[in-house]
Amino acid sequence: MKTLLAVDGSDYTKRMLSYLTTHKDCLGTAQAYTVLYVVLPVPHRAAAFAGPEMVHGYYEDDARVVLEPIQAFMREQGIDATFVHKVGHPADEIASYAEAGKFDLLVMGSHGVGALKNLVLGSVATKVLARCTVPVLLVR
Template identity: 70%
Template structure:
């Protein structure tokens, strides 16, 4: 199975990784994992002021801060994965990456707000569920 692990570096990512590594049917079944992080774009005026090189470096650094601990956690459990990041709104980028990559499943952590909070604030997980045609497993 081709599985996309959507991560943001939060405690919810850590919970998702704990779930994944605790269930050997996920980690030892020959699945192909890709770890993905979406970096929010720098506002246009700030990007114009900073210049493209600095902005590109910022995006790479932000992704590295999120992806490196995940890389270490997976390696500790013997799980090999590819790593990728894109710049954009997380929900859109996760859904687009999952669909373009023809993934069989997206696994991501979720805060688990109630329905009223999601209605008012929204959440990346809820937006991925609404937008993505690939099945999504949310870990709380």
């Protein structure tokens, strides 16, 4: 089973990873995990001012800060995973990557905001659910 784990480094990501490690039997033994982090793009004018090398360095550093602790956690748990980062708007990138990679399941943490707040602000989880055809497991 190919499982995509969408992460952002928040406490909600930690809850999702904890859930996975305590429910390994639910997800099966033959898992192929891919961990995806999406870096928000630098605004166009800022990118033009900073230059391509600085912007690329920013993307790499941002991804490293989020992914390194997750890599360490996964190693401690004995879970093999592939780690990927993309640049873009999180909901779009997560849904696209899940579909293009033909994943069987997408797992992500959710902030669990109220209905009114979600209606006004939207959320990455809500947008992924609306756009993605891959089954999604939200962990709150």
